[in-house]
């Protein structure tokens with residue numbers, strides 16, 4: 187049976203899609219666009235009908251899965267179910283993260299011939315340099331975004347798990363901003379920085395006279411978050427004695443101010459974050475299992491920067507806009523190469539700090555390698571035998587290079603790969619020159 191045998195229903199569906207403000211297309215199982223609604227044509231171009239979806243949305247010549255992307259059509263054909271993926275599409279506004287959902291349409295005889303593709307541009311993050319948003323394009327970053335996108339409209343408790351500096355607080359904000367309560371308060375509580383007694387009065391507030399110094403009633407953070415989001419950062423640092431109080435709040439949906447007798451209803455969306463392994467803490471008895479299951483309804487792991495190195499150029503451009511607005515700073519190629527090789531145990535925060543310092547050290551509009559590596563050279567002993575050669579007469583250049591390389595290997599503290607990049611040599615050339623030096627050494 188031809189996919190178009192049911193012309194009347196295609197017309198009806200097309201008319202329905204034209205009423206919608208978000209981009210929608212109807213495609214065949216051979217990727218051909220049969221109908222594109224007005225919103226799609228405005229975002230992707232008027233010439234869409236008759237062309238292939240992968241061509242219009244991505245500029246590809248072949249289906250997405252042959253270009254290293256997931257293909258929702260092939261996934262739907264295999265599963266018979268609607269499928270959802272996160273793609274980066276070429277739109278009139280530039281490259282955008284788009285939540286793509288593909289739904290099979292059953293025809294009269296129950297076969298699947300046509301599919302509706304629904305596209306929702308993501309507000310959570312940007313795939314282009316942006317000073318005010320989370321940015322990233324890597325597959326691991328997109329997997330994380332898709333989870334966040336699914337969690338955002340619900341009120342389910344979200345647990346963000348990731349090393350320090352991976353962007354947990356930023357993601358919590360983004361989830362809040364793209365959820366249904368964006369206009370309501372976002373209240374962040376750092377569980378690690380508050381003492382046991384302070385935490386309780388900060389969270390629940392207190393009544394006048396509850397303790398010495400409580401001269402008037404004070405609203406707590408739970409009350410301040412009413413209708414919005416309560417973000418509990420470093421939840422793994424919450425002492426056991428406070429865990430039970432938090433559990434009571436989550437189970438009963440109410441709390442009492444310190445020194446108060448009335449139970450006050452609480453209504454907030456909970457997002458918690460930790461760099462600790464809470465499941466292991468539960469095993470070890472330092473975190474309550476019942477609280478863990480309440481918090482981890484929807485866990486999202488944030489990848490460390492070393493797992494998404496391909497995002498470093500985009501992150502660096504965005505962070506430079508943030509730390510030095512208006513200066514249009516660029517990284518010289520050697521500086522970017524060097525950044526790509528750093529371990530970044532402190533993740534994006536470390537990258538940001540490095541760029542901020544480098545921006546202060548750079549006078550022009552280019553960040554040079556030495557601006558980034560200032561710390562290493564600062565801590566290097568000022569004079570070594572090789573460096574003193576500069577002050578004790580002229581040397582043949584070849585000998586000077588040879589001594590300099592020896593000095594760099596011994597004192598820079600860099601791996602061979604990092605050193606080669608810092609010297610703007612390929613690793614192979616560095617090895618060759620070092621080997622040449624060693625061969626000549628006995629005769630020297």
Ligand SMILES: Nc1ncnc2c1ncn2[C@@H]1O[C@H](COP(=O)(O)OP(=O)(O)OP(=O)(O)O)[C@@H](O)[C@H]1O
Pocket residue numbers: 319320321322348349350351352353354355356357419461501504534535538
């Ligand atoms: N995807 C991203 N794009 C741009 N900037 C980011 C991104 N993720 C994090 N950052 C920046 O990195 C820094 C650290 O982020 P954030 O404070 O959210 O991390 P964190 O995981 O909450 O850290 P900690 O656990 O130490 O509190 C911030 O300056 C933030 O703006």
